[in-house]
Amino acid sequence: MTQQNNTLAEIRPRFVVDTPPFMHRGCTVGGMMRDMLIALAPAAAAAIWHYGLPAVRVMALAAGVCVLTQALWEKLLGRSSRVFDGSALVTGLLLAFLLPAGAPWWLVATGAALTMLLGRELFGGLGCNPLCPPLVGWAALTVSWPVHMDPTAMNLGSSLIDPLIRMKYFGWTALPEGSELALALGGQLGGLGSTQVAALLLGGLFLLARKVVRWEIPAAFLAGVLALGSLFWLFGETMGVNPANCPPPHLYLLTGSTLFAAFFLATDHASSPVAIAGMFGYGLLAGCMTVLIRIFGIYPDGAPFAVLLAALTAPLLDLIRPQPFGGKRSQ
Amino acid sequence: MIDKGFTLDPGKPCPVTVLEDVKLVRLQFGERTPLKSLKKRTRVARGALLAEHSSPNVGDMHASIDGVITDLTSTFVEISYEAAPPAQEADAAKAGDLAQPVQPVSFEGLDEIELGKLLKKLGVAIRPFTRPCELFIINGINPEPGMLYTQELLDAYLPELEAGFALLRRLNNAPEYILALPQGSKASLQGASVRQVAAVYPGSLARPLIKTITGQEQTKHVTLVRLHDLFQLGLVARSGLPLTHTVSTVFGKNYLAPLGTPVQSFLDLQGLTVQPGDSLILGGAMRGVAISGMRRGLRKADDAIQLIRKGSRPELSDNPCINCGLCLYVCPMRLRPNMLSRYAEFEQYESCRKEFLGTCIECGMCGWVCPACRPMQQYFRMAKLQLGLSTFQHRLRGQ
Numbered sequence: 269m270t271q272q273n274n275t276l277a278e279i280r281p282r283f284v285v286d287t288p289p290f291m292h293r294g295c296t297v298g299g300m301m302r303d304m305l306i307a308l309a310p311a312a313a314a315a316i317w318h319y320g321l322p323a324v325r326v327m328a329l330a331a332g333v334c335v336l337t338q339a340l341w342e343k344l345l346g347r348s349s350r351v352f353d354g355s356a357l358v359t360g361l362l363l364a365f366l367l368p369a370g371a372p373w374w375l376v377a378t379g380a381a382l383t384m385l386l387g388r389e390l391f392g393g394l395g396c397n398p399l400c401p402p403l404v405g406w407a408a409l410t411v412s413w414p415v416h417m418d419p420t421a422m423n424l425g426s427s428l429i430d431p432l433i434r435m436k437y438f439g440w441t442a443l444p445e446g447s448e449l450a451l452a453l454g455g456q457l458g459g460l461g462s463t464q465v466a467a468l469l470l471g472g473l474f475l476l477a478r479k480v481v482r483w484e485i486p487a488a489f490l491a492g493v494l495a496l497g498s499l500f501w502l503f504g505e506t507m508g509v510n511p512a513n514c515p516p517p518h519l520y521l522l523t524g525s526t527l528f529a530a531f532f533l534a535t536d537h538a539s540s541p542v543a544i545a546g547m548f549g550y551g552l553l554a555g556c557m558t559v560l561i562r563i564f565g566i567y568p569d570g571a572p573f574a575v576l577l578a579a580l581t582a583p584l585l586d587l588i589r590p591q592p593f594g595g596k597r598s599q
Numbered sequence: 600m601i602d603k604g605f606t607l608d609p610g611k612p613c614p615v616t617v618l619e620d621v622k623l624v625r626l627q628f629g630e631r632t633p634l635k636s637l638k639k640r641t642r643v644a645r646g647a648l649l650a651e652h653s654s655p656n657v658g659d660m661h662a663s664i665d666g667v668i669t670d671l672t673s674t675f676v677e678i679s680y681e682a683a684p685p686a687q688e689a690d691a692a693k694a695g696d697l698a699q700p701v702q703p704v705s706f707e708g709l710d711e712i713e714l715g716k717l718l719k720k721l722g723v724a725i726r727p728f729t730r731p732c733e734l735f736i737i738n739g740i741n742p743e744p745g746m747l748y749t750q751e752l753l754d755a756y757l758p759e760l761e762a763g764f765a766l767l768r769r770l771n772n773a774p775e776y777i778l779a780l781p782q783g784s785k786a787s788l789q790g791a792s793v794r795q796v797a798a799v800y801p802g803s804l805a806r807p808l809i810k811t812i813t814g815q816e817q818t819k820h821v822t823l824v825r826l827h828d829l830f831q832l833g834l835v836a837r838s839g840l841p842l843t844h845t846v847s848t849v850f851g852k853n854y855l856a857p858l859g860t861p862v863q864s865f866l867d868l869q870g871l872t873v874q875p876g877d878s879l880i881l882g883g884a885m886r887g888v889a890i891s892g893m894r895r896g897l898r899k900a901d902d903a904i905q906l907i908r909k910g911s912r913p914e915l916s917d918n919p920c921i922n923c924g925l926c927l928y929v930c931p932m933r934l935r936p937n938m939l940s941r942y943a944e945f946e947q948y949e950s951c952r953k954e955f956l957g958t959c960i961e962c963g964m965c966g967w968v969c970p971a972c973r974p975m976q977q978y979f980r981m982a983k984l985q986l987g988l989s990t991f992q993h994r995l996r997g998q
Contacts, residue, residue, distance in 0.1 A: 286878050287977040289885045289963035290905070291744060292912035297921060297970050395921035395971070482924070542924025542937060592955040593806065593932040594816040 301354030307471035314464035319369035333380035334360030363402040365461030370422035400536040430457040432568035439512025462525035472531030481535035484547040489530040492555020529571035539579040546585035554578035624859030625896035646701030656726035661841040663857035703839030722842035732822040735773040743883025753786035763833025801962035859896035876909030885963035926965035936965035943978035
């Protein structure tokens with residue numbers, strides 16, 4: 269009898285037969301999303317400072333609808349729920365940052381649902397999206413309801429100005445003298461969080477320090493903006509471009525959602541390349557497109573569309589890869 | 600920047616404890632053929648031959664303690680210690696050959712072929728030592744996290760290592776021998792030039808280490824053995840007796856223990872209990888194999904046994920890849936583990952081959968860094984098995 273008990277004790281699974289490695293760096297998807305939320309917090313606070321309760325309303329609604337959409341979609345498909353990893357919450361916040369604080373509730377809800385469904389879940393969920401999900405939602409809203417997405421039209425009571433509109437239609441010299449500091453602190457109309465330049469820079473640097481996003485993409489993005497911006501600023505006139513449309517390069521960073529796109533949108537893991545050469549190419553392309561759209565395009569803020577366009581090249585850029593160790597002979 | 604590896608910290612000195620009073624061993628036959636004369640209740644002496652392998656490169660198996668065979672199956676033999684009865688001539692004759700005390704042999708005057716054959720009969724896996732090469736590297740760095748024995752062997756068992764090295768030089772006529780050591784180590788081995796390199800994982804594994812030392816990624820002309828292997832050769836070389844003991848870092852302490860010592864004995868020795876959900880690992884924490892029973896015995900190749908407590912790392916499961924690209928960044932072989940693992944997951948094994956699966960050394964860095972907690976090595980091992988690359992993999996491991 270005792271022997272039998274011993275045998276049973278031996279058979280009973282007492283520990284887990286698992287697969288190596290038996291160590292982990294410790295950073296999981298949930299942890300990454302927590303870091304993203306921390307990085308977004310300063311900009312969210314600045315948005316509330318500038319716009320008050322309406323900003324809270326838009327952020328809460330967008331995040332809530334995103335989480336709900338994912339939960340319902342997974343329920344519908346009978347999949348195990350991944351909603352608690354926090355990625356839907358982050359996606360919702362990112363979308364809210366692109367919307368004007370005075371956006372009507374139905375616009376926010378539609379945008380959030382489109383973001384999750386069209387941007388992510390239809391392709392298989394987190395990691396499978398070919399484009400940055402908040403940008404898909406944002407683009408759908410921008411082309412469908414341009415008036416409701418116009419920050420000036422939606423914030424008529426505000427004393428702030430939209431510097432992008434000024435620069436587009438009156439030239440960059442129409443900006444008030446010495447407005448750089450005010451612009452950096454978010455004193456401009458635009459997406460409620462995407463224009464909080466200083467706060468976003470703080471959050472972006474936190475993401476880099478926590479190694480949630482890689483430095484190559486934001487660095488290449490900003491380098492692309494500054495390089496092409498400088499080129500047009502210095503030589504725009506000789507190239508036949510109206511010099512009033514060619515602001516000094518730092519104004520590209522201080523206005524609109526350039527920094528937001530560089531640190532938070534272009535770095536979306538699924539839609540950006542993963543090889544180092546590809547990341548540099550992708551960042552440069554997005555940065556250059558931002559400048560080109562701002563100078564030549566009909567949309568005042570080029571950054572979101574630039575990121576969308578650059579993401580289309582990501583699969584191609586991912587083909588640039590180094591030789592494996594020891595050359596290709598192992599094939 | 601994400602770290603491309605982590606420092607292998609030897610920590611505090613960790614002297615080797617010699618285990619002599621092991622009462623029960625369980626020896627796995629592996630692919631060896633047990634002797635016909637092996638029966639239950641047979642008395643065996645330490646060093647008695649129990650099983651042979653047909654390959655000249657795989658060592659035979661010997662009893663690691665004096666005792667009586669108490670269990671015998673097609674996969675393992677269990678020997679329990681039992682004091683020898685008073686010697687009487689009639690008894691000795693009845694007991695048979697297996698109970699005869701094993702006499703040391705001499706290695707004098709043998710050529711390399713005869714020497715190799717003799718060492719194989721004494722239980723040494725001689726292949727890495729006899730492999731023709733232009734450069735022979737002895738890896739004096741603890742290869743994986745959880746292994747702490749190299750500095751202790753170089754300090755306390757230098758005579759064994761020197762004896763092993765002397766035999767190695769008779770087996771292999773490589774023009775150059777290099778002992779790779781962690782930076783700051785004062786150890787040396789007469790006849791081998793010392794190269795100090797940073798003790799960083801996965802730089803401590805065969806191919807990355809060869810590249811650090813030679814500067815070349817072509818590794819065919821170089822042979823690398825672990826200090827662990829040289830020490831086993833040294834034990835046989837110094838004593839002239841079959842290989843019955845090995846050194847292993849078990850739960851953070853170094854032991855020189857009989858082969859086949861059950862994992863349970865080490866747990867008892869250190870007063871550890873296994874809780875439900877824990878994992879017991881043979882080998883390093885990055886590449887080891889989880890075992891399912893605590894009666895499993897120590898094998899020749901096991902240079903570490905570790906206890907991984909439940910919750911010390913996130914659970915690995917078939918989560919979808921989020922395409923963050925961290926695995927590409929840490930891969931020492933410059934592969935694309937994100938694509939490889941997806942191909943393997945969806946059974947596109949031919950695409951795995953085109954993505955250079957054969958170059959993978961299974962260092963585990965991709966799984967270590969993966970935020971989606973995907974079982975990367977499991978995918979790669981499955982794909983290699985499907986592609987029949989397991990022999991290739993075996994060769995890489997053996998290096």
